[in-house]
Amino acid sequence: MSKPETSPTGWLEARLPIVSAFRREYVDFAMPRNLNYLWNFGAFATIALALLIVSGIFLALNYTPSVAEAFNSIETIDRHVSSGWLVRAIHMGGVSMLFAALYVHMARSLYYGSYKTPRELLWLTGLGLFILVMIAAFAGYILPWGQMSYWGATVVINAMNAVPVIGPALASWLLGGEGLGSVALHRFYVLHFVTAFSIIGVIVLHVAALHVVGSNNPTGVEPETSDDVVPFHPYYTTKDGLGLCLFLMVYAVLIFFAPDLLTLANNYAMANPLVTPGDITPEWYFAPFYGILRAVPFKLGGLLLSAGSVAVLFAVPWLDRSPVKSARFRPVLRWALLGLFIAFIALGVAGMHKPTGLWLGISRLSVAYYYAYFLLLLPFLPRFEKTRPVPASLRGENR
Amino acid sequence: MTQDADSPPSSPSCPLPERGARRRDVLSTVVVGAGCLGACALAYPFLDSLNGTANTSLGEDDSIDVDISSLRAGQQLVVTWRGWPVFIQKRTPEMLASLRASDLGQRLRDPDSKILQQPKDATNWHRSVVPEIGVLIGICTHLGCVPSYATPSTNDKSGKYSCPCHGSQFDVAGRVYKEAPAPYNLPVPPVTMMSATHVRIGQSKGDPGFSIASIQQI
Missing domain, CATH: 1.10.287 (Helix Hairpins)
Known part of the structure; x- marks a missing residue:
């Protein structure tokens, strides 16, 4: 221990070495010197997910998970709650930004062979994250209880029913005995935030695995000498930071100038079990x-x-x-x-x-x-x- | 490829930059400052959303119409307006007379309703639009309990309000007595008499610019 235990950092260091661990993993951490901007997209996905979780918590404060009230509570958030429209736009835009970042992130791994030895677990935990994100996105899409929510859920649940052996049981667990109604909506609500918080846990595994094997790089040749690597800070904090600024600019344009670009008008009509929209x-x-x-x-x-x-x-x-x-x-x-x-x-x-x-x-x-x-x-x-x-x-x- | 397993790629150490270098201190400070500003701007909508619908419902007409034809003299009716209990009383001649009793003034904190707790058309000795009908928001100005109404009886024909929580007392026009903790008179909502048996609460014909949000205290 370099610092005397009397200093505050020394006291903390002796009991919980988070400061030195942070320095080791995020400041001095050795990164290949030749990463290109495609290596920014993991950071993008993390930031998009963080914004989704924060905005989701604030939306949950104003949302009511019942068939009678869900649609109205979303309309209230959009029209009456102070800054509610902005919080919801951050949440809805964030889904698209997260998926976009994930698709580029995965495509980069396929191109540069980042899934190969010794990074198989990195690839597998990443795929686990992708599936969790898809489940969270699907469950979240049902919550506004608009026409697309209802019919999207209907189609997926019927699809699940068609799976032999386990399908009907899974569908029944999700629906809770009756049709697609308040009980199911409540379950999708719980499923939505349980998967969202599970994602944080799996990200920890994903990043821990990354810090064991280190980042791949565009050549796919592992770094061997100190000439091959640079410390994470300031080299990649600035590179990630610049990319992040651009990412957030695109995100902001989506929120402020085109909030309805990626949403479907049909979902602003309340769910009607008697009428399927013309084009799903x-x-x-x-x-x-x-x-x-x-x-x-x-x-x-x-x-x-x-x-x-x-x-x-x-x-x-x-x-x-x-x-x-x-x-x-x-x-x-x-x-x-x-x-x-x-x-x-x-x-x-x-x-x-x-x-x-x-x-x-x-x-x-x-x-x-x-x-x-x-x-x-x-x-x-x-x-x-x-x-x-x-x-x-x-x-x-x-x- | 085998050397990967034996020696982790993170083993080559980095040439660390000199600590304590000052060349980029200004740049770093500006970047961190800009980041903090951005974080504050981002925090604004989230914290603002915690205000809920409080700031946006003001423009809407939330007035209610109450039929008081069944209300007899001396009785009061309790309705809900904006989630608050609103007392509507029909006053007897004895109740009105008690409000003008000469010795009452010294025992009240604000006998002339000088503090803004009512619209202009209720800033009078009976604190209502017409003397016979009284309308009050039934929330004690001490700590928010609902005062209970003592109906006029043969012993006390004036009627009054007393708060069950800390013993604050109000006369039948909602004026607070001095010896109790409540600081202000009971609030009077904006009221329009549509007819003799029909009260609209939420709109004031006599003081159209009045906003319930502007009073001293609910």
Whole structure:
């Protein structure tokens, strides 16, 4: 212990070394020197999640989880509660910002091979976070009890019912015996914030795993000497800080100038169990999975392929047989991965359109390519692909 | 790739920058200051939302109409306006006479209703729009309990209010007696007599600019 125990920091240090732990993990922590701006998106997602949790707590203070009052309480928040419109806009905009950050974060991991040894657990906890975020987003979307809330929940619960063996039991646990009513709404409310707080716990695991194995970098070559690394502060606090300013600017534009850009007008009509809105479209962040669901002409098949599109990601660290991490040195995979991103986006666009004609064709082609990438290209491409020479150190690229 | 498992990548140590360097102190201070300003700006909507609907309902008409045709002289009716208990009394000639009793003035804190606890058209000896009908917000100005109404009896024909919590006493026009803790007269809401048997609470024809939020104390 360097400081005498009489000083306040020394006293604290002897009992709970949080100051030195913080210094070790967030100030002096060794980071690869060559990270690009794609490494900002984990910080973006954390900030978006923090804003979601804070705004969610303040929304919960004014929200009533009952069929009779839910819709009105949201209208009251939007129209009467002081700054309520702003708190709700922060919450709704935050969902889109979080999903956007997560998709870029995951795409970066796929491109630079951040899921490979020794970072498999980082990838798995990240996927766990992604699923929790999806559950929280789905449950949260039901709470305003508008038309899209009600019919979105109806479709998903019926989909759940179609799953053999466990489906009906799960649906029954969620609904509590009766149809989609006050009991179910109350459960979705609890589910919403329980998953939200669980996410914090899993983030702790995710970040702890990151601090054990260290960050990957654009070359995929692990840092070895002190020339390869820089301390987290000030190098990456400033880099994250600059990116964060831009991220928050986009977020602010979404909140203040386009609060209804990503919301659906149908959800500002109260839930009506007698009338289904003419066009059910999911929020943009669920659209690719909805696109898969609609591309398959069998009930169970669509569900399996849609759920499988996330499940297959869990196997990625073991499906990819190539020892080369970064796609920079894998000329074929680089294009194949671009194709995957295009297929995923195409599925999203198709998910927002009626599944007929051209859109149906595009979405089927995209589903086929999505699975082919993970199940065929990742395991078998390394046998044929001629990789570019990997530099000896991560500075090789910058020389 | 095997060396990853043996030696964690965080093992190479960083060339740490010199501590205590002053070159960027101004920049750091400005950045931290701007961050704090941003955090305060962000905190504003959240804290403001804790005010709930208090600041936004003022523009709305929340007046209520009360039919007092069944109210007999000496009785009072309790209705709710803005969540507050509102007493509507029909006063007997004896009650009105007691309000003008000559010895009463010295025993009251504010016999002439000088403190703003009522609209202008109720700033008079009977603290109401018409002498026979009295309307008061039934919240003691001491600590907010609801005073109970002592109906005029053969012993005491004037009637009065006494607060069950700390013994504050009010006359039938809601004026507070000196020997008790309550500091102000009971508030009078804005009232319009629509007809002899019909009272509108929340709007004052005689003092249209009156706002209940502007009184001394509820």
